[in-house]
Amino acid sequence: MILDVTAGRRCMWKDREDPNVIFIDQKRSVKPTIIAVWAYLPIRSGAIDGAVKDPPHMLYVSKGKPMAFNFAERYGILNRETWEKDLAAGFEELMRVMAPGAQLLYKWNDNHITLPRLLACLPCKPDRKAAMVGSRGVRRPGSTEPRSRTWYLIWIKKTA
Numbered sequence: 001m002i003l004d005v006t007a008g009r010r011c012m013w014k015d016r017e018d019p020n021v022i023f024i025d026q027k028r029s030v031k032p033t034i035i036a037v038w039a040y041l042p043i044r045s046g047a048i049d050g051a052v053k054d055p056p057h058m059l060y061v062s063k064g065k066p067m068a069f070n071f072a073e074r075y076g077i078l079n080r081e082t083w084e085k086d087l088a089a090g091f092e093e094l095m096r097v098m099a100p101g102a103q104l105l106y107k108w109n110d111n112h113i114t115l116p117r118l119l120a121c122l123p124c125k126p127d128r129k130a131a132m133v134g135s136r137g138v139r140r141p142g143s144t145e146p147r148s149r150t151w152y153l154i155w156i157k158k159t160a
């Protein structure tokens with residue numbers, strides 16, 4: 001079985017009703033297969049062959065930015081006090097349910113929290129990573145650096 005632990009509207013999936021995928025979300029309104037929080041998955045240890053995680057990445061909503069407000073409504077917002085502990089607990093729980101050799105694809109936008117800050121709160125480094133720079137207005141004025149990147153990180157659960 002494959003697990004999407006922050007399924008939301010299932011946009012990452014071509015087949016949003018794929019019977020091989022368990023769609024989990026804490027929000028009842030998105031009609032997940034199972035309503036649960038990522039820190040306590042009602043799944044047996046080692047039962048998952050592959051997993052996807054696309055957690056909220058915003059820490060706040062900028063005032064006067066309706067787009068950001070819509071994003072927060074739809075994608076959720078991290079707790080400013082506890083996000084490190086929350087993401088770490090979710091990661092540990094995913095590793096518990098994943099079978100040895102299973103891969104975790106983790107999507108992360110670094111607009112509010114940089115990749116090094118994210119990785120510092122997780123117990124191990126990813127086995128692979130790739131970045132995609134957004135196409136809409138992503139540069140700070142006068143800078144050639146992108147303001148944010150979306151990262152695709154892969155962890156492979158160790159066999160022992």
Ligand SMILES: C[S@@+](CC[C@H](N)C(=O)[O-])C[C@H]1O[C@@H](n2cnc3c(N)ncnc32)[C@H](O)[C@@H]1O
Nearest residue numbers: 006007008009010011012026037038054056075
């Ligand atoms: C960035 S969105 C995911 C978007 C999703 N990939 C889609 O295609 O719509 C993050 C999702 O994680 C869910 N979420 C936030 N905190 C959670 C938690 N502790 N446990 C489970 N789901 C959570 C939110 O309800 C939201 O649907």
